[in-house]
Amino acid sequence: MTASNITTTHPASFLLVGIPGLEHLHVWISIPFCFAYSLALLGNCTLLFVIQANAALHEPMYLFLAMLAAIDLVLSSTTLPKMLAIFWFRDREINFYACLVQMFFLHSFSIMESAVLLAMAFDRYVAICKPLHYTTVLTGSLITKVGMAAVTRAVALMTPLPFLLRRNASAKPYVDLEYLIYHHGIPHSIASDRNSMQRKCGKGPNVMEYTGSGKVTSAGRIPSTPEQNAYKCQASVALAEPQALADTTQQSMHTFQNACSVPSSFQLTGIPGLESLHLWLSIPFGSMYLVAVVGNITILAVVKVEHSLHQPMYFFLCMLAIIDLVLSTSTMPKLLGIFWFGAGDIGLDACLAQMFLIHCFATVESGIFLAMAFDRYVAICNPLRHTTVLTHAMVGRLGLAALIRGILYIGPLPLMIRLRLPLYKAHVISHSYCEHMAVVTLACGDSRVNNVYGLSIGFLVLILDSMAIAASYVMIFRAVMGLATPEARFKTLGTCGSHICAILIFYVPIAVSSLIHRFGHQVPPPIHTLLANFYLLIPPILNPIVYAVRTKQIRERLLQILKMETKIK
Structure with missing residues (x-):
């Protein structure tokens, strides 16, 4: 195995950390984010419904406002559901292609929103500075063309980004030990002396590189609570000795399954x-x-x-x-x-x-x-x-x-x-x-x-x-x-x-x-x-x-x- 094969790989997925440094507050942070997202959905859907139902609002300014509402719905729905899944379910994994799609939607619709705001500024300019020409300039067909131009510009500008990233899709291999603990069942009882493990690992838990030969090297640190740090350090010791990990996991999971089970009723x-x-x-x-x-x-x-x-x-x-x-x-x-x-x-x-x-x-x-x-x-x-x-x-x-x-x-x-x-x-x-x-x-x-x-x-x-x-x-x-x-x-x-x-x-x-x-x-x-x-x-x-x-x-x-x-x- 060459050095290049060890240090780079094509990732199948990434792990999102949520709000780095505030992992222990994710539950509480989810409350304002959830309510803000609910308000965004309700408010923008209400705008779209009112404008569609009321013929008196079928004017340029309100049609642009409907475009803004649709864009804001896409922008918020692109990020907030995944963020809430991280906060509530620790569902941090995101597929590589899903990551690229999310990236494309975020940047392209942000560019569209900027273009629509520019079009609304032009609408106000014509309405105030050229009021007699307003109805002849801002026609329905022109509004449609402006909207299509905003979409075309955003797609043309942002489409190359995910393709360029896909072309250079190689990353250092890493094992996020928090992911291993909470998603793959590494028990919290691998080491009995948590204080000594905390002293050994320091104040921040390591994000480790695993080379496949039973050795773990430090790739960096992320902030966390001391208790989580102890757990992750225990997992890093177990990664260094895979057989110890397997034996301890089997014993701990056996005890755990005796206490807890999946109910059918x-x-x-x-x-x-x-x-x-x-x-x-x-x-x-x-x-x-x-x-x-x-x-x-x-x-x-x-x-x-x-x-x-x-x-x-x-x-x-x-x-x-x-x-x-x-x-x-x-x-x-x-x-x-x-x-x-x-x-x-x-x-x-x-x-x-x-x-x-x-x-x-x-x-x-x-x-x-x-x-x-x-x-x-x-x-x-x-x-x-x-x-x-x-x-x-x-x-x-x-x-x-x-x-x-x-x-x-x-x-x-x-x-x-x-x-x-x-x-x-x-x-x-x-x-x-x-x-x-x-x-x-x-x-x-x-x-x-x-x-x-x-x-x-x-x-x-x-x-x-x-x-x-x-x-x-x-x-x-x-x-x-x-x-x-x-x-x-x-x-x-x-x-x-x-x-x-x-x-x-x-x-x-x-x-x-x-x-x-x-x-x-x-x-x-x-x-x-x-x-x-x-x-x-x-x-x-x-x-x-x-x-x-x-x-x-x-x-x-x-x-x-x-x-x-x-x-x-």
Whole structure:
């Protein structure tokens, strides 16, 4: 083997380090990056949709703005998904050709953006300095040509770069020991004296060159924490003696596999500590589930049949009824199966699907309550614009936005569990359904990412939504206090009564359950599980009752149906 063969090679892939020097903060750094990326996607997609839908915006400036939005979507999607994968899953490897493609997209679309900004400057120059020639100069065909010129220039300038790199594709061989530790299972217990290993390696872990002959030489240093440094130094010692590495790895992995395993299913316990009362507990739970199903289906049927209820508030109420049916049906049939037949076994994928449905639709329900608060604000503070603002199309868009938000927020939760936490120390979940933290606490791996993400989503959904709803009602109360008579004030506030009751029914059980879960360490486990079930059951039961009692149209329609049934009998 020649020296040139040892020192150079054609790489199949590279390793991205994320934010060098801040590896231990990657979990926390991922939060602002994730939210910034979500805002970028939402904002630019909204711009494209609005410009496409509104014919009045089909003007040069807004068409250039649409080009900018499309370019920004490509630029952010070229880098942020991979960066978040590094932060969350340590997925740092990138294929050589994928690296070249990413490089091409980054630089070419940056050049395109510069060209579009230049075109927008020309647009403003013509509009201000030559206003009479504006419509004849900035025609639709010219805008298309400018856009094509920007694309052609960027492609022509940047295409040679990846080809030149491909032509000179040789690199020094290296072994990134952090990659070996976390991705190839090199155990952390190769050396027993970590302090001595840290003294031997110094303050920064080595990125090592492995020549293939059992020798490791230092190629450079990257900053890291002392504990990671010790682990990597241990791995470098093992690389110097491959047989020691193989023996130690085999022994450590055998011990590790005895403690942790990949589950094909989990076992739900129902109400832990009350197993002897499961049969009796099934009576109230079964009755509540039946009331929830019948009540919400009745609301859907009445609103569909009664044309006077085809208004924004009742459309939102139908959305709530559908969400409550999904939430209760996601948990109660399985819980009753545990109570009646001891059927606690649930597959891993079914468990993750149940987790997604529960948390996703709880997030969607919070979004619908926020939309209903907006409806009440417009109806009371701007009554003359209510029919023009809250059209059927707008109601549908608000419902769709709430659904998309729920999917975007909760979608990563089961994916992070599936990809980052494949091994579990136990397969028994001390809960009646697959709640996120109940599953994560059983995992063997580092669950900090899941914990931080779950808390962040809880803050975004519960705190921010409730603050926005409270702000809308502050403005509503200010408008109501400006009314002339107490009767008018009472009548106006009465239109908000059902919504306020529904909000309290939804948020109060969740807040109580969360506080007890976080701080009520002396509370017995059965209470935790019962409260977790109640906050999924209480809203589906009480929402139909509240709206049926407080809404005159629904109440009258129900009475008509009951009278008709009585006459038939």
